[in-house]
Amino acid sequence: MYRSHYSKEISPQDYNSSVTVAGWVEDVRNLGSIAFLILRDAQGTLQLTLLKKKTPEVFEQLVSLPRESVLSVKGLCKENEKVRNGYEVLPETVTVLSTAETPLPLGVVDRVESDFDTRLDNRVLDLRKPEVQAIFRIRDAVLAAADEYLRSQHFLEVHTPKIIASSSEGGTDMFKLQYFEKQAFLAQSPQLYKQSLMATGLDRVYEIAWYFRAEEHNTRRHLNESTAIDVEMAFIKDEEEVMAILEQLVHAMWTRASECSAELAVLQKTITVPHLPFTRIAYDNVVEKLQQQNSPIQWGVDLSTEDERLLGDIMKEDGIDFYFITKYPLASKPFYTMPAGQKHSRGFDLECKGVEISSGSQRIHDVGLLTERLKACGLHPKDFEAYLKAFRYGMPPHGGFGFGIERFLMELLDLSNIRECILFPRDRTRLTP
Ligand code: ATP
Numbered sequence: 001m002y003r004s005h006y007s008k009e010i011s012p013q014d015y016n017s018s019v020t021v022a023g024w025v026e027d028v029r030n031l032g033s034i035a036f037l038i039l040r041d042a043q044g045t046l047q048l049t050l051l052k053k054k055t056p057e058v059f060e061q062l063v064s065l066p067r068e069s070v071l072s073v074k075g076l077c078k079e080n081e082k083v084r085n086g087y088e089v090l091p092e093t094v095t096v097l098s099t100a101e102t103p104l105p106l107g108v109v110d111r112v113e114s115d116f117d118t119r120l121d122n123r124v125l126d127l128r129k130p131e132v133q134a135i136f137r138i139r140d141a142v143l144a145a146a147d148e149y150l151r152s153q154h155f156l157e158v159h160t161p162k163i164i165a166s167s168s169e170g171g172t173d174m175f176k177l178q179y180f181e182k183q184a185f186l187a188q189s190p191q192l193y194k195q196s197l198m199a200t201g202l203d204r205v206y207e208i209a210w211y212f213r214a215e216e217h218n219t220r221r222h223l224n225e226s227t228a229i230d231v232e233m234a235f236i237k238d239e240e241e242v243m244a245i246l247e248q249l250v251h252a253m254w255t256r257a258s259e260c261s262a263e264l265a266v267l268q269k270t271i272t273v274p275h276l277p278f279t280r281i282a283y284d285n286v287v288e289k290l291q292q293q294n295s296p297i298q299w300g301v302d303l304s305t306e307d308e309r310l311l312g313d314i315m316k317e318d319g320i321d322f323y324f325i326t327k328y329p330l331a332s333k334p335f336y337t338m339p340a341g342q343k344h345s346r347g348f349d350l351e352c353k354g355v356e357i358s359s360g361s362q363r364i365h366d367v368g369l370l371t372e373r374l375k376a377c378g379l380h381p382k383d384f385e386a387y388l389k390a391f392r393y394g395m396p397p398h399g400g401f402g403f404g405i406e407r408f409l410m411e412l413l414d415l416s417n418i419r420e421c422i423l424f425p426r427d428r429t430r431l432t433p
């Protein structure tokens with residue numbers, strides 16, 4: 001290996017012995033007879049101290065290296081209280097593994113903030129920044145917590161097709177694709193497949209899935225390719241049982257994030273874990289509250305972005321960050337949503353500070369009613385024959401939710417743009433890198 005220790009793994013036991021460290025050249029300061037090179041690895045940085053008299057060749061080789069070049073260095077590790085880590089490494093042999101071109105299109109440790117497009121155009125360099133990496137380390141941690149929580153509740157992880165024959169929700173925001181002689185689409189969500197699984201005896205499933213959505217608008221909270229945790233569970237009596245899983249999932253993920261102290265310190269964020277249960281507020285009540293604040297909202301439609309934000313402010317006044325909006329009008333929810341009375345449904349959204357992070361519902365499990373609702377939504381049952389078939393031979397009552405991972409992270413870390421939460425964002429204009 002080109003490395004015996006990461007920068008953070010070196011301890012007093014290693015002082016006065018030889019170590020091999022490896023990473024990127026963050027900075028070189030040449031003072032003439034002595035130079036300091038800051039080497040960055042996956043865990044942090046360390047200082048290489050170069051003495052011209054002692055190792056002239058190594059000195060010359062390293063002081064002229066462009067920043068961000070990659071090195072492996074074998075040398076003596078020495079205690080030094082003046083250095084941040086408490087130690088320095090005096091290089092004896094150096095292997096230059098890769099020399100960076102100059103100039104760098106994006107500085108990794110520059111004080112000046114680059115504009116977002118330059119950052120995304122040079123995402124690989126951008127991802128070298130500790131504060132950018134911290135987001136993805138927290139992402140990893142919260143997804144591990146989600147896996148653990150869902151598995152502890154006997155959910156099985158599944159993967160369903162992303163190349164599909166018909167629209168999941170009946171929307172128009174589908175990416176079309178040529179599938180040999182046929183027209184196909186990229187899946188907007190695993191909705192129809194995860195529901196179909198409820199008829200199999202795989203009672204409780206979850207999928208960490210890609211959503212592909214050809215939404216034309218560029219917003220700070222929409223991506224054209226995003227990821228989500230989708231959950232579906234059978235034998236429920238009502239949507240409340242689904243909401244209980246969702247809020248516990250959010251709680252488990254939020255708690256895990258609050259334990260990522262090193263990353264939170266880099267990001268200069270603190271996280272307060274919310275209390276359960278989250279507030280439930282019925283849609284009718286929401287409309288009333290919004291109208292009182294002069295919103296133009298009319299009963300029956302989904303909340304606009306402004307209404308969502310306004311509601312977020314209203315709830316914030318009572319110290320509430322998380323809340324479920326329940327019992328949405330039937331007409332505002334997808335065809336598979338279970339009705340509750342004539343005009344309402346068993347559909348809900350989970351909101352965090354005025355932004356939707358999840359939508360779910362109890363679903364219709366009766367094929368007759370489902371067909372009726374498809375037609376009422378202007379869709380053609382024959383386009384959904386493969387899906388409807390799953391309901392014809394024994395389908396238990398069920399429900400579930402879709403929960404956007406980038407939306408969640410954006411709210412968790414208080415980031416102003418969802419693109420910060422995905423490695424290589426796809427939006428209306430960006431298809432590379
Ligand atoms: P919105 O109304 O905010 O556009 P939606 O109601 O269309 O979202 P759903 O179909 O309910 O979205 O998807 C479930 C969850 O997936 C959302 O609550 C959100 O967290 C996430 N999500 C949906 N669309 C996007 C997108 N384009 N970019 C990022 N996340 C998304």
Ligand code: MG
Pocket residue numbers: 349356358359
């Ligand atoms: Mg939704």
